[in-house]
């Protein structure tokens with residue numbers, strides 16, 4: 001097992017030598033869309049962020065740091081001009097532009113003026129994002145009114161309707177009950193489908209969750225970081241994109257996972273060492289790392305419950321040895337009872353960081369320190 005390099009990467013933004021709901025949405029099949037560009041629009045528009053349940057606070061903190069975002073109410077806010085900056089929010093699943101119409105029922109949207117406004121609203125998003133199809137998400141989708149709205153929009157925009165449509169339109173009653181809101185997703189794909197993901201694996205972590213975990217663990221330039229059981233490398237890539245660190249290394253016993261992580265890191269243009277090594281037998285000296293972050297096998301897509309019963313206590317024991325005195329261990333798992341039992345019998349102390357709901361899973365993340 002090679003030792004972690006101590007040379008610090010020049011900066012997160014520096015290009016270096018090229019070297020998965022909470023699981024990964026499928027990567028786009030066709031060519032990747034270009035950047036979203038709203039030309040010549042300096043007006044402020046209202047937006048809403050869509051996040052995985054459990055990531056709301058992280059996303060709100062990320063939003064609070066966006067210059068010019070104003071009148072923020074939870075994940076809803078106003079933003080002036082082109083919204084490209086919003087598409088760099090990393091803990092967010094999607095950004096929607098939002099507009100309200102003072103109509104009592106969706107039928108009101110078919111009125112001449114309202115429909116013209118609606119078509120213009122949707123067209124601006126479509127032209128900026130390059131979406132090639134659309135879909136409508138609303139209660140009563142099969143109603144005559146929504147069928148007609150779908151047909152008229154398809155004709156006005158010259159866009160085909162598809163159940164998998166790229167331009168997601170959501171229709172819902174306004175919270176005060178006096179109008180209807182239409183939300184249009186800015187990007188053809190969810191933001192959690194990252195540009196860098198050229199390799200996908202069963203059990204791959206959703207990149208927004210990986211980003212959120214690193215935010216909560218703390219991004220420190222002096223950290224020597226270890227990602228045991230790195231799989232496709234989601235935690236490595238997301239951290240490498242967040243800022244400088246002292247050293248970072250990932251390991252996995254599966255050679256295909258190692259190749260996959262390397263391919264994703266290369267696509268992200270980040271030079272991080274990944275080795276085919278058993279995380280429990282690295283041969284590294286005591287206290288080699290300041291931050292250890294692991295997405296353990298959950299016993300469904302990866303691993304099984306019987307092997308996890310052995311793995312989890314052994315993992316906690318070995319990570320205790322590898323963690324520096326003031327270091328942190330972050331663990332994400334869906335094997336909650338097993339993990340909490342193993343934790344109670346370990347020397348680690350800590351607390352639950354978050355629980356995220358995604359793709360039928362509801363894993364928890366823990367932040368632990370040496371007791």
Ligand SMILES: C[S@@+](CC[C@H](N)C(=O)[O-])C[C@H]1O[C@@H](n2cnc3c(N)ncnc32)[C@H](O)[C@@H]1O
Pocket residue numbers: 020201203204205206228229230231232233234235251252253254257277278279280295296297298302
């Ligand atoms: C849940 S997956 C990790 C997914 C990863 N976070 C991603 O985004 O792709 C768990 C990984 O642990 C690896 N693994 C299991 N036991 C291991 C061990 N003792 N040492 C190193 N890797 C191990 C498996 O090969 C698998 O790739």
